[in-house]
Amino acid sequence: MTNLPSSVDAEVDVLVIGGGINGAGIARDAAGRGLRVLLCEKNDLASHTSSASTKLIHGGLRYLEYFEFGLVRKALQEREVLMRSAPHIISPLRFIMPHAMGQRPAWMIRMGLFLYDHLAKRELLPGAESLRLQEHVAGKPLRADLLRGFAYSDGWVNDSRLVVLNAMDAREKGASVLTRTTCIAAQRFDDHWMLQLQQADGRQLTVKSRSLVNATGPWAVNVLHNIMHQKAARTLRLIKGSHIVVKRLFHHPFAYIFQHHDGRIVFAIPYEDNFTLIGTTDLDYTGSLDEVAITGDEIAYLCELAGQYFTQVILPADVVWSYSGVRPLVEETHAGDKEKAAALTRDYRLELDTMQAPFLNVFGGKITTYRKLAEEALSLLAPVLGHDSPAWTAQACLPGGDIVGSIPSNRSVREFPQFIQQCQHQYGWLPPTLVERFAHAYGTRIHVLLGQRQSLADMGEMLAPGLYAAEVDYLVQHEWARTVEDILWRRSRLGLHLLGENTNRLAAWLVHARKTP
Template sequence: MQQQLQCDILIVGGGINGAGIARDAAGRGLSVVLCEKDDLASHTSSASTKLIHGGLRYLENYEFSLVRKALIEREILLRSAPHIMHPLRFVMPHDKGQRPAWMIRAGLFLYDHLARRELLPGSHGIDLRKHSAGTPLKEEFSKGFAYSDGWVNDARLVVLNAIAAAEKGASILTRTACIAVTRNAAEWQATLRNKDHEEIQVNAKLLINAAGPWAASFLHDTVHGRTGKKLRLIKGSHIVVRKLFDHPYAYIFQHPDGRIVFAIPYEQDFTLIGTTDIDYHGDTDKVSIDAAEIDYLCELSNHYFKQAISPADVVWSYSGVRPLVEDETDDDNEKASAVTRDYKLAFDTDAAPLLTIFGGKITTFRKLAEEAVDLIAPVLGNHHAAWTANACLPGGDIYGAQVSNRAVLEFDDYVHELQTEYAWLPAALVERYARAYGTRIKLLLAARTGIAEMGELIAPGLYAAEVEYLTQHEWATSTEDILWRRSKLGLHLAHTNESRRKLNHWLHDLEQQ
């Protein structure tokens, strides 16, 4: 029998914008169905530079409103999920051939003061000859600047929003594509198809197109409507190499072509370098780094670091396509790095309402979701107030359900408490659990009091208990989901085929149960 669902809102797209809107809307009492053709965060939203930041370089394009909005959101997000986000201090070496020092100082002063800061220290100049961040750099870089932003586990951020939405009643359907929609005056009739080729009929009062890079094509091919906005698809690629430095600072590097590249400490043993900004015209389902991008990132890294890297040193790479909004007056030849990262909400109420999300960046997803639900809720007869600014994401409620600075500032103490409570587990594993699941570690380890109760060690650091948790509570169904999006264990098991085989076997057995 064909499944039938009735809801207020059908959301197409399980990236950060779709998941964020689902959380906000469900929390206001609206019934929500979200469908995603692949896994949650399987495309753009897991291919970011992993930063919660205001966008220092956007100041050069006079995008003060976007930067201020992002700076405000930066601290809201850090408080909401201190387990998957943390403050990060950046060092910008001053390259005499690039922007003059006075311009950088002015930009950083503005960056410090565009929005109120409670958690993050301000910027200042540093002597790289004496600072620990100067040690791995070439001798020619003697002066620099330090400032603050934040780091985020981007894929887990999407999952946490989906969990929050589901806890408030939303239906989250992964590996389920929206293949057809019909619009009439009162509602949308949509046909969804899941991975088992089963069809689901959904009647929704309102449709939200949060398909990211596919937003325009979904409108054109499935909704058969006008796109309304011009999207420019920009590919951003990153490489990961064995760590180039052994301190907690990240770097922001300037390039002669005007682009900015980051070098970030990653997964204890690695350095993440990116991103590129190039126009993309290929298949959005098959995005990958090319040799020229790898060369570009290696070359830029070698300009600053003493330790040279080559393409042979790259242990992993990833690429994503960002759908950036262009005004009709924009120059097609404008550099990709100069196109705005702000978002646009296109609301069509000619018949059953349709909201399309164009553009956006991970730092402003919560504000985007709030504005979107503020826009659509009255049309659905819902007048509940916005609520997410002061609410923790799942696992972030270390010191209560409301956000607090304490959870950010004392997170290391929380980790130590958990390591004492679960002393029967390796301390490093407890720390990984704490930083992935926060207080939901209690759910993961419920009723387990010894290592034998964790089940089989499927791969180094991956017990059956965690696999069971991820499949039951986080929509994980494949090795890719578990090793690369719910965790980054795949990076540490890069050459362990036996671990993948064993995990595949486990997942197959779980599916058959």
């Protein structure tokens, strides 16, 4: 084990390793309870699994088939809690499920949808219904032989921005957030940890922490073995999920959920106005966690499955962009008794070790239940640290989510369209479509971004189509953005609209910004 120097650069109560959704959520909850918190992430926030989701806040309809009633109920409860806390980046979405011969019987689907509607209190979203597809706008892009279907509701989320907003709230409540900072060594004592962190420029920091949280997602077992030199109490099965993006396949606001004969589910979702997002796959993964990419077979699978439902033929050549992520699912079967990836639980497991200084490991989880995971993590950890502050995040807005006040409410969701209109009126000197994008990305923080600016000239240089220096400066100052990829693919999805465009001007601006004190 590496010997750490005795001098200390920082002392905290909780050090969180991992800047994905679970790590950011735990850091936020802990900071809000008055604990001294440091979060370190070896890359950018949400640079892996947490920005590679299907972008859904949902109960997980298909998990009912595996009798995961507790998980589905918890996720359904969280669905509306999260909508109220961040109505700018989370919004209702209506799904259409076409029903074809050979699939689960219609009565079984109706029963599942009834359960889905009633497992948890529902205030914002309409219930499920049966449809005659030939009489519904969502039936027009589908094959003519698909006559009936079902509709139900869930939520859509800008996943990478959800992570950033949690990290922002953590920092505003006193936490330190260090991106591009790797934990390279750790020593555990009876009442504290000594940890060595290394930043991208090679500078090293020594941190003394009263507790440690391993929230590294797919890397959780690797961190345990290589940094803490401990064995994992849980077995993680790494499952790769890949998505493709094609040009818009339909001109209505509904999404689709398609059933495949192999038991898997694939979604087709309206995405970034001009595109359709299709995914996901579920494949065991054994490769590098730092270089995850879709395969040709996965592209063909998604194209073929979507082609079984849409009248429009979808070919691999139609794919304009793709992404893949690895989900760390908790393996609870005996060795040699492998379940299908689709059947593995998406629930999480928290393991708190108090034999010496507290050590909390986070295994598994899904983006919808991150807030509940963080709350449960602090209910375990805070008492050990002598803190008895109550849970608080269920009644708190995320940054920018205070559309009608600081307390989350149904009004903030229902009145978000009016908020957009108000912003378009207030900032009438900007193109309405740009103001709408700002409102969705930043919520009430649009007023921090635009400040006292009064004309398009005040936005500074246009560094890429639709991207002005004022926005980039905001992202660098407030949201830890450092690279072109941070800005175009995680803080926004502008990269999808700028495919083939030259981004050298943006890259040069960022280099200059880093050099400027």
